[in-house]
Amino acid sequence: MAEQDWMTEVRAMVGREYGRVYAWDEVNAPMIRQWCEIMGVENPLYTDAAFAATTEYGAIVAPPAMLQAWCLEGLHPNNYPPGSTTENPYEVLRLMEGQGYQSVVAVNSDLTFERYVKVGEKLYYTTRLDAVGEQKTTALGTGYFVTLIMSFFSEKPGGNEKVGELLFRVFKFRPANAQPGADAPKTEAAPAAPKIKRPKPGVSDDTRFFWEGAAAGKLLIQRCKCCGTLRHPPGPVCTKCHSFEWDTVESAGKGSIYSFVVMHYPEVPPFDYPNPVGLIELDEGVRLIAGLVGVKRNEIAIGQRVQVEFQSFDDGELTLPLFRPVAP
Structure with missing residues (x-):
């Protein structure tokens, strides 16, 4: 099928609305408490009923960033509550895959909120191919960049009320280093594809010290000059005393794995897969995200001790702090 033909079909789908996906449970205090515990959120408005009763809300409310969690399917894929739509809001991605655009990478996801949601509310969302x-x-x-918008609503006897919105954008693409299939026509040797380099971090006046330190083999942590609080990621102001004065301290580079993920898909060059990434809690008390090296997936464990090591990539253009497990 010529590209203009199948893209006409794709573009005809833009604006399509997909039916409701319901939440399994009403907004409830136990799930809020567990979410806050996992995320390290300590705002009493979310967990302390006595405190929440003294506020303008009169009762516990859910953290806004938790909005999407209420309508997720759970452990098993596509296990949505009865009454939820059976339509596939990602059908446009399947159509593009059929034309060879089989890789996908998330570009951005933006949450906006109309108001707090309260205990006892029942939520659902609809999806629009934007x-x-x-x-x-x-x-x-x-x-191609594909944008979907999920609108979240609270069911109300007098009319359902919108409470928030999630914009989700992905890039659906043919990999630059894709190899032709076995049945592809034989052609003359094409010039070698350029080597894909690792994406470089965004460097600002707030973060420049960190990357310059990494290039010198040092793991530098930002420190408030006024109260001595360490902070990471770096920022212009102390979150504790609000001072703008800061310097740095060199970390010993030792810590433990607080949490981790193992990336399997999509495979994005030039990274190797499976690709383990850890949330490292340094002995100095701050956490940072970094790659894990020298360990297999089934060997990674929460609390495992790790030590920083610096590795250079792309002929020395980029130096990253990575973490390797060490013996107890």
């Missing part, structure tokens, strides 16, 4: 961009070529490959 946009399919023009063809773009990036370091990952050639493809």
Whole structure:
């Protein structure tokens, strides 16, 4: 099928609304408490009923960032409550996969909120295919940006009320280093594809010290000059005393794995997969996200001791602090 033909079909889908996906449970205090515990949120408005009763809300409310969690399917994929739509809001991605755009990477996800949701409310969301961009070529490959918008509502006897919105954008692409299939026509040897480099971090006046320290083999942590509080990620102001004065302290680079994920898909060059990434709690008391090296997936454990090591990539253009497990 010619590209203009299948893209006409894709663009005809823009604006389509997909039916409701319901939450399994009403907004409830135990789930709020567990979410706050896992995320390290200590605002008493979310967990202390006595305190919440003294506020303008009169009772416990759910953290706004928790909005999407209420309507997730749970452990098993597509296990939604009875009454939820059986439509597939990602059908446009399946159509693009059929034309060779089989890789996907999340670009951005933006949550907006109309108000707090309260204990006892029952939520659902609907999905709209908002946009399919023009063809773009990036370091990952050639493809299209696809934007979906999920609108969240609270069921009300007098009319359902919108409480928030989630914009989710992905890049659906043909990898730049994709290999032709076995049945592809034989052609003359094409010039070698350029080597894909690791994406470089965004460097600002607030973070420059960290990356310059890494290049010198030092793990530097920002420190407030007034109260001595360490903070990471770096920022312009102390979150404790609000001072703008800061310096740095060199970490010993020792810590433990507070949490971790293992990335399997999508496979984005030039990273190796499976790709383990850890949330490291340094002995100095701050946490940072970094790659894990020298360990297999089934060997990673929460609380495991790790030590920083610095590795250079792309002929020395980029130096990253990575963490390797060490013997107890």
